Structures are given as structure tokens and as C-alpha cells.
Amino acid sequence: MSNSETPLEKGTHRERSGHMRNNGWKVLGIATALALVGGACTDPTVAPQSTLTTANFFQDPNSYKEFLAKIYLGLAVGGQNGGDGSTDIQGIDGGFSQYLRLYWELEELPTDEAVIAWGDQTLPEINTQGWNASNTFVNAMYYRIYFQVGMVNEFLRQTSDAALASRGVSASLKTTIQTYRAEARFMRALSYWHGLDLFGSIPLVTENDAIGAAAPKQATRTELYNYVVSELNAIRTQLPVAGPAPDAATYGRATQGAADMLLAELYLNAGVYTGTADYANALTSASNVINSGLYQLNPVYKNNFTADNNISPELIFAVAEDGQHTQTYGSTNFIIHAACGNSMSAGNYGVDGCWYGLRMKPSAVDLYSAGDVRGATIYKDTAWVEGVASLSTFGDGYPNPKYTNKTSTGGTGSNPPFADTDFPMFRLAEAYLIYAEANIRGGGGSAATALGYVDSLRSRAYGDTLHGVPSGAFTVDTILAERGRELMWEAHRRTDLVRYGLFTGGTYIWAWKGANAYGSDSTGVATNSHLDVYPLPANELIANPNLKQNTGY
């Protein structure tokens, strides 16, 4: 203790001034050099190496195809892992949020065609048009649409001429990428169609908007419609032309036929979307598909919905599913599992179990008359009743195992827990029906041709030519009923009923329409027309202050 020192007390030193000066310059020189070397470094940018970013991902020529695969996969699987893991959107279970499962539910459950038994929070209300702006499933659909839009926009940004040039992409790959870009734009147009159809006026975001920029502005339904139509017209000739099924090159992908079908859907509903009908163009687009000669009705109706429906020459655009490689709890796998229950044997449909969910409303069962093969799959076992007394009882209402994981030859799909069955988004039969409806509604064309198209569907359904459309009955109402029979459970019904003005209101009442989803009274009542479009998510109105909620919500 006693010898503690005062710290760093300097002693006295002799002055050696000249020597020191020289050294001083040396030191100063070194210090300055170091400072300059260091000072020159003012760029803190570091490129990530172990994570894939735009900087390194696109160095691989396969990356463009891999990104495009995601755009398609966004409809096929709910996330990056099979079984909808690593979900694309957050805040909801991955299987619940699978694109086609949500789309199917929103197009079918509130109509006269289907009910679902499950009590998942806010799901029962969809059976009865009882949703509000906080409905989990409605909200998830909204975010699914914008997930697709976001993926496509980013793909387009990353494949712009400037971006490709900066990466020195080869000419041949560049040509391929131009096709990919057209496909991506088709996929965006498809989702925007779903968006404007389901939700009405929603934001229009394109590749020209930067990521993370200000909350997007709402576009009118007409603006969206015009945008989607112009996009499709711009790309239709850039898309590949389908070869005879099965065509590996275009399997599961957007083709010119798909673009024409989507245009036909848009034009057919133009009156709903813009207030101005455009049946002439609907008819033209349908004709383009029909006259392309690329598609034929599958002689066997049900083979459009089998594990091997990829070989059906009738499918114009299908979302590819695969039990091994493309596994989801949504899409057709959901419909097959959920339309099975009670005494039904899952094995008969090529799957591993039943989920006890989907049945038909009686109004849908009643569309079919005896001998119509399209109604033959309806499971009218004696243990079932046609009436849906209780939404949650699987024995109330007939299941319709129209989709199956069995092949056309009776084999089972590759992996029973996950169906191989592709989701048939557009098929030739609908092109016929669009032509016919457009013709009746004054869109031009030939009435005889139109009638012939419908009769060809009916003769396939009955296996004879005796069940053509009766004379004088070739009306829009006939077409609606025919659409119901032909396109049962194919996610068109809500759009059709809205176009016919029957989805809401009191003109057409079916079981559970407007009823209390948690009650026991299945009697339908008139509903308010604001339900013709779904509400924007309540949380979205907070996240995006530019948005105005749809009227009535």
C-alpha cells in the first residue's frame, strides 16, 4: 500500500529537437497515410453471400424458372414446404390459407351448391352469406391475391430488359424469359380477376410500384377490369400454344387458350364489373378457344376430375397438383378429403382418410335429372338425407365426390395423403357455355352453333342425343341451370349467380341463404345486395388508410 505510485508521471527529458522533428514528420506521414487509406473507405455496403438475394440468385440461369415456379406454386401449395409449411402469408394456418381452397370456398359455400360442416372460427358464416369484414377466410383470400400480385410484380422487375442486360443474360434465355414474363402477367391478371370479382374496388399495384413504398391507392372496379383486359390482350400472343394433351411443355401453365378463357370470363361479366356489358367480346374470346382446335370434350365427363386429369384434352388451364411433388391440404386434395365422411370409404377416392366437410345444398342436387352422368357421383346413400337440417352434421346433405384421387383407369394416385388431381380452372365445356350465353344475350355469333355447343354437353352427359335443349327453352335461365350441372363445384357459381342477379336479394332463395349459421333453421331468406362483393379486411383498412370499405360493410 505504502509504495503506490502516481500513475504515468513523466520524468524529465533532454530536448533533442532536430532528431525529433524528423521523426515527427515520419510519424505524421504514416498517420496521414493510414488516415487516408481508412478515410477512403466510406462505403459500408457488403453483399450477402450465404443468403440468396437478387444479386446472386439470378446469376443462375435456372433462377428465372425457379421464380416462375413459385408464381404457379402460389396457387397450388400454401407455402414453401409440402403440406403448406413455411406459409406464404402469415396470420392464418397454411392449409386454411391455400389459394384454391379459399377461392373455392368463397365461390361455392355461399351459393346454392355447397355447405361445409366445420366450425373453424368464421367459416360457418360463409355457408350463409353471414360474413363480416373480420372473416378470417375472406381476409386470407384478399392477402393471397396480393401475395400473387407481389410475386409477379417482383418477377417482372427482376426480368426487365435493363435487369437482364445488366446480368448479361444470353439471347436464348432472354427469349425464354419473355415467355415466362407473359405467363407471369397472365397469373397476375388471373388473381386480379379474382380480386375484382370477389372484392370489387381494390388497389392496383404493378411492377412499376416499388416495394415498401406508400400504401397503394384503391382503383375502381372499372380501372381494374380495363387493366386486366389490356394485359391479357397484350400478352395472349406471347403465350405458348398448347399442344395435344398431355403436353408436357405447357402442362399446368398459362397458354394462349387460358388467356382467351380468362378474357371470355371478364367480358361475360363486364356488366357486373363496369356497368357496361360486352357479350360480343365474350363470344369472340370463347370462339377463339373453341376454334383453336386444341381442345376437345373429354368423352368421359368425370375424367376431368381424376388423378390423371392432366391427360384430359378438355382442360385449358389447370393448376397442377402432385401427391409426391406438389403437396397441399388445399386445392383438389381438400375437396376430395372434405367431401368424404361417415360410411364413405376414403380408399374409393384414392385418399388416406375423410375430413367430413363438404356436401351439396338440395338446390344443387335438384338440378340433375335421372340419367345425367354429371350427377352420378352424388353420394345418395340411404344413410344420408338430401336436406341440410344442420350445417355441421355430415349426414345432412349429399356429398359429391366428383373429384377423386383415382385415375381414369381405376388406379390410385401416387400418394394417398396428397392428391394428384389437378384443379381444372378452365375447360372447353365452359367455353361452349360462354359462347351460348353471350349469343343469347346479344353478343352475336350463331344461335345454331350456340345450341349445338350446349347440346354436345348434354349428349355427353346422357350418353345419347335425346336430351338436347327443348325447343324454345334456349334462354339465359337454361344456361344458368346448365352451368350449374356442368360446372358443379368448380368455383364458378358465386360469379354466375351475381351475373344473373340471383346471388343476393329475394328472387332466388335456397337453404341456409341468409340464415343464422349457428342456428337450426335452414330456411333461406333474402339477403342484402352489398353481399355481392366481399368486404375488404377490417385490419387492411387500418394498414392502408387509402382504402374505403365496400358499401354496406
Next chain:
Amino acid sequence: MRLGRFIAAALLLIGGGATLSAQAVGTIRGHVVTNDATHAPLAGVTVSAGTHRAITLADGSYQLTGVAAGSDSVRARIIGYAPQAKPYTLQGNDTAQVDFALEAQAITLAEVVSIGYGTQKAGDLTSSTKQITDSSFNPGAVVSPQSLIEDKVSGVQVVDNNQPGGGLSIRVRGTASVNASSEPLYVVDGVPIGNGGGISAGSDPLNFLNPDDVESITILKDAASAAIYGTNASNGVVLITTKSGQGRARVEYGGSFSSASVTRLPSMLDAAQFRAAVTQYAPGAVSQLGSANTNWFSLIDRTGMGQAHNAALSGSGASNNYRLSVGYLDQDGVIQGSSTQQIHVGVNYNQRLYNDRLDLKTSVQGARSYDTYTPGGVLSNAAQMGPTQPVFDATNVATGYYNWPGNSLTSADNPLEILNNATDHGTTYRSVGNLQAKYDFSNWEALRGLTATVSLGYDVTYADRVSFYANDIHQQTKNGSDGSFYEAQSQQGNTLLETYLDYQPPSLLGPGALDFTGGYSFSQSSARYPTVSATQISTNAFGDAAIPQAGTLITSVDVEDSKLISFFGRVGYNINDKYLASASVRRDGSSRFGPGNQWGTFPAASVGWRISQEPFMQSVGFISDLKLRGSWGKTGNQAFPNYLFVSTYGACNATAEYPIGGQFVCAFRPSAVDPNLKWESTATWDVGADYSIFGQRFTGSIDWYSKHTDDLLFTVPVAAGSNLSNYVLTNIGSVKNTGFDFDVTAHLLDAPPNGGLSWNTSFNVSHNTNTLLSINPNIPGGASNYILDPTSGIAGGVGSTVEVLQPGQPVHSFFVCQQVYQSNGKPEEGVYLKPGGGDTATCARGYNTVAEHDPAPHWIFGFTSNMTFHRFDFSFTLRAWLGNYVYNNVASNVGDYRELTDGSSPYNLNSSVLKTGFQTQQLLSDYYVENGSFLRMDNISVGYTFPWQGERLRLYAVVQNAFTITGYSGVDPTAGLNGIDNNIYPRSRTFTGGLDVQF
């Protein structure tokens, strides 16, 4: 002289009572000199008697005139010297001569304190900065340097995980982040270690530093001091300075041996209680019960022996000084399988050249740490394995250990089987070094006062962590893992270049003196993290020495590079040591952010007023020194992963592919991203005072602060279409910490030179209130405006969490239901208050869960006492926390009778079930949220110093963690930072005996 001071102080205390007589006046005059060999005159000393006051001149002389005749005392004081008082007797018209020889005293205010890029006298500081030097460090078996200052600094919470050399966490003035780190920035000899920048296979990344080599630890608590470190400073800065040599060459050796034992373990049913419970509540399982009486914990705990040896050679020459040190430390944990073993080397060399104009400093610290860990599952199974069951089973040919019949997922495992058939260990090599050249340009007239410093630093780490679980142990076979092997080899290198100029103009600038510092800093980090993990391994023959054939083998490599480029400047202005001002700014460019957000500016400003220097304060006799301070500053926090600003492409797996052109193509998805991601930023106000009163008998500081952190990172919903998914990580939340710190050090008794009793104490108290202000404006208000805290996972149920992030509440508040009790105090099973209280309901998350209490202590007290008597020394340190709560997860998980029937074999129960009688798990009952307030005797030490051949030798004994007084029923009320006591490593009590010798 010490005796004199003691007497003088005693006189001072009674001075007020001294009588003054007569109206006659006289003069007191004298000289004030230093009490050392030079007896240099002291100018500027304040000398006073009664209301009379004078300042000594350059020759140290003073004169007080007009002093009333009589007997009283006259006192002399100046900063840096112990004040003195001397009695005088004065006749009318007479002159009394009173001379003083003041003893230099390293009191707080004269101390040189490390600050960012320099040092400063404590007296000139205008910020809240606290330095602890080695003489005040905690004694005993200390593995990690952070432990040295535990309990010593107000506003600083030190939490350790109880393992030998365990990972220590420090919170300076509360938690200021949720998704980024809340740990302070460590700077070792000028090299920033960086938040989370230290990778380690060991317990604590700072363990490379030998605690014995640490000279001082300085905590920069407020933004005024920390903002010079900019983007890494939001959680405070800890500056660690290592020892350097001085004086003649000397050798020091310190050696100690220690013995540690467990203090408290979870309270589980014994064999008789377990049998009774099974008989009553699970009669079907009685047949499974054995007849043993096994105390599983007593089979896995042990007395942990330890030893530490440190040797150092140090000294100084005319123009250099040096210190070389080596250290060895070996400490066993109190649970088998855990230990730490460290070899340290330290070199500090300082050479002055060119007439001391050039000062070269080298500091290199390095260590190899070898840590072993108790394998996962040992502690939890020791709690849950049936005490009626035997340890061994001869029929188990694989391992020889008993396990419950069947190979079920739902039964406990034999903890000894795991302990003896699994290993987990890590080896870390780490070195941090610095070469600094400082040149003083004062020999050029034009550059007088200018110094330039260039500093080159590095921080390199190689770490290897290996674990191995044999393929035939029950824990592995029951879930199909069938053995596992894991190895992670991390390597990281940081390099640092810093240059700065310091300029102190030789003449005053206006009324005051200017001090300017400005510089540039460039640091770069490269890291590589390869890992291998294998399960379903084919053979145990290799142990952890090779990768066996395995059913599943996953390898990964991650390369992480980052850069931080900074410009910084500080200017100080000092008018007569009375009016002080300082301002600093740092501009940081970081690779963690995207274009447009890479650069951030972090300014700070502070002012000080040494009010005790004002004439009107001179009459306030009891104040030796008083400085009022105020500051504001902005700091940042970028302690989160690299590259968050850039969208990354995640690969698919083989079950989520899409067919394109006849083949299934793996889909790559770009992630949603906020390209404008930026720092979390904290604005801090601090108002405080440094004081020294009663002749510097009491010194310390008091501070009030308010820290407001904005731009907290959260993952939140974003406007659809504006990004690549519907949620994105962005800067959106804010949190506030307000509180006060108070420190006092009291020199209660000064020993006379021949060795009487001396007694110093220091006491600190801090209070902090943490409030989460907002998390997510995109979610509507009310009950839904919260996020379940994903870091608060508990055992019991699947994915259960028990804490919440809710605006208006402290971060990590417990989120539980309010238990209803019977009149006899027993909890009513499954009955809870409804929202708003009153009525009752079952517990439903989102309905009647409420945010209540939080794991952070609201009050922290530290008290240290040091006594010396002749050659004996005696010290102790006490700590108390008030207002911290702990969730007793062992009790909630297995504190109900259903655990007897829920699995294929009964789990042992926590003895809380005897009080609650719960039939089923009540995981969200606030019954399990216990008040964790405690008083703990952290250490007691006694020592005896021998004079030994003119040098010294000290023998000492220390007991650490002597006792804890708490109402908490679980293992340890300082249960980690998150307040969840789920089979945590128990706290140990350690007895250490050792000697220090110096020759």
C-alpha cells in the same frame, strides 16, 4: 496524517458547537503544500474559517483577515486532495500561523475516467459515467469479467445463468429492445466487441478476458457519454481497460481453490409422497412403481471444485512499461457434466519514443476456453423421474440404466442414463488486441496541444461446439432420434482501424478552455459458420469424435460479413472548471442497412455546472464539491442479424415443386422486406449531480433519466400489395425507460498510519420503470393490441407462452389469468376472475388473461462494506431486488395430479401440488407468477496480509452467494432474464481460499 484527518473530521462534526467569544478580530495566515517529498505549494486551495474565505496564491500562501478571536478550526480543501481542518486559537489583533500539507487523494472527482476515445477527469464529466477499478471488484471465484462489477453500479443489472462461467447478461437502465439485443456494447482496450459480435462455444463471450487482468470497468450509462459509439450504444457501453505495468519490475502470483455446492433445487415429491399420490390418483399405475427410494437430484449434483492461478510480470522503465500475464482457471459446476477450463495470456506493452512524443501501446489478450455442459434433459428428468424407481436395470443390456417400461414418448427418462451417455462441450479460442500509436505535436509551436492517434485492433475467434447423444438411450429411442450428433465450428474475425486527433489549444478560447476530438473508424467483420447435425446414428463407437453413418445428416454453412464506418467528433468547453459543456456527434455507416439508410447521425450534448465553485456556495461548509449535470443524446441499436433489409430467396423443398416443361422445378420465393429498415433509436435525457460532502467523506452521484426508444423492430401486417407478403419486419414500436440511479461511497473510518480500523462502504440504488408504448398501430386497439411474446415459451402444453408485449405494460409482462382463492388460501382450481374482476370464469387466453407483473426488478440495491483492521481485511456485498416476478414453470408443468395419468408412466410431481391439489395443469394461473424479490449476500471475504521479505502476501477466504432471503419457492429468483424458472441450472454457494503474493 490519516490520524490527523480523522481527528480533524471529528472536530468538524462538533465544530458547530464551538463557542466564539469576544468581538476582537485577528488574522490567520499560512501556506498550503503537498504532503509528499516535494512539498510543492498548492495554489487555488480554498481556506476558510467561519464565514471567512481565501484562495491560496501561486506560492501556496493565504491570509484570512478579520477573523473573530477565539478558538475554532480552519479548513483547507481542493479537488484531488483530502481536505483538512486544523484548530487555531486567535487573540484580538494577533496573527495565527496555520500551515497545511494536503495529502493527494484519488477521490472520485479527481479520478481519471475512461470515456470513448480518451479519458477525462471525473470532475469534468458532464455525463453519467461510472468507473469501477480493481480495488473495488468482487472477490472470489470469478470466471467472467462482468461479475466483477455486479452490485457495484447503480442502474446496472447483472444476471447470470448460474453455470460455471455462465453467460452473463447486463441491462443498463432497463430493457430497450424486444427483437434486437438489449446487451451493452463492450469495448476492450479500445476494441469494440460489438453487440452479439462475440461468437462462442463457451458460456460467455467475454470469458477470453482474464478477470485478474482487468484494471477498470467503466459504464457509460447515458447518451451523452455513449453516443460517441453511435449505432451500438443504445444499451449503454462497457469500457474494459486491462492492467499495465508501473514501477519497478515485480512478479505477482494469485492462487485460489474453491468448492461450490448447490443452494436450492426444485421441490419434488419424495418416494413415499409419490407412492401415496399414485395410489390415490393413478391406481392403474401402482403396478409400475418400484420399491426404490431414489433422490435423482442427489445423483446428478456434486461439489464443484475449482482452482485459479494467475501470474503476472510487470514493471516500467524510463520510457516504457509492460505487463505479461498468464492465467489458468478450472471450475466444475455443481451439476455433473458442467465445467469450464480456461487458459489466459495477456500482454500489455507501452513504449514511448522521441522524447515521449510518440506513445506506442500494445494490448493483446487471448484465451482458450474449454467448457462442458450438462446434457439437455438431465435437469428436467431429475425432477420428473419417479423417485420410487431404481437407477440401474441389469436387463438393459445397452446402457444398464433403468427406464419406465415401454418406449413411450410420454414418460420421463432416466437422467443418469443421459448424463453418462451424452456429451456436450465447446472449445473457444479468442484473442482481442490493439496497437495504438499516439503522437504529440506540441513541439511545433503552431501545433501545440495537438495529438494524433492511430489504432489498429483485431478480434478473432474460433469456436467449436460438439454434442453427442448415444443412440440407445431412452430419450433418443423413444422419439425416433436414435442418437444425435451436432457440431458447429464458428470462425470470426474483426479488424478495426481508428484514427483521431485531439486538440487542446494552449490558450483559452474566450473565457474557457477548448478540447476537441475528431476521428474516423473503420471496422470489418467476416464470419463463417459451418454446422453438421446428424440423427439416427449407426454406432456409438466414435462418441463425439467422428460423424457416424446417420439416417439424417444435415450440413450448413453461413457466411456473414459486415462493416461499420464512422466519423465522430467531440468538443468540450471548460470555463474555470466551473461551467462545463460537451457535445459529440457520430455518423455511422453500416452494412446492415440498405441504400439511403446506411448512414445515421447520433448527436449528444451535455452541460455541467460545478455550483460548489460559486462564491455563494463557499459558505455551505458541508459541501466539498457539487456538480449539476444535464444531457441529451441520441443513440442507435443495430444488434440484429445482417441483411434484413434485402429480400432473400428461400428455396422450396422437394414436396413443394411445380412442373415446368416436363420437370418438377424447385420454387424459390423472395421474402417480404422493408428496404428502409433502420436502427432502433433511443433518445435519452439525463439530469444528475455528482457530489462530495462532509470533507469528501461521502461522494457519489444521483441521476434521473428518461430513455425513449423508437423504431423498435416488429413483424407487423402491411398494406396488401405494398410488399411481398402480408407481414413484414419493420421499425414500428417504441418503449420507454425512466428511472433514477443513486450511488454513495462513504469513508466512514480512516485508519491511522499504524493500522487501526478503517471502514468504507458504498451503496447504490436504482429504480426503473419500463413501458412498452406501441407495437403495432395496424391492429385495432383494445384487447387485441398485443403480441404473445414468442421468447416466453414454457414447458407444458404445446407452444405455450406466458408473456406478452402489450402497450402500456412493461415488455415481457406475464400474461395470465387471475386465480381465485378459497377462504383457506387454497387456489380454486380452474376458477379465475373475469375481465375487470368480480365474476369468475375458466381461463381463456384473449378473454380473461391479463398482463401483470414482469421479470425485471423495479428496484435494485447494492451495498458493499470494506473494513481493514491492522492487517486484517473484511468485506461483504449485499444485493436486493424488489418487484421482479418469476414464473415457476416446474411447479406449473408438473404440479397437478393429471401428470400421474397423462403419460404412459407417472411423472413425479412438484410439491406445490400438495398445497394446490390441482387435478389438471393450470399453466396460465397467476398462482405460478411469484414475487421474486430477494436479499442476497453475494459475497463475504476475510483476508490477512503478511509483510513478507519487504513485499506482501495476502491470504483470504471468500464465500460467494452466502445466503438468499426470498419468498420465491423455486430454484432461483434471478431465473435468467426472462423470468421463467423451467429447470434452470441451480445457483451455487462457493467457498474460496487463496493467496496473493507480490515480490
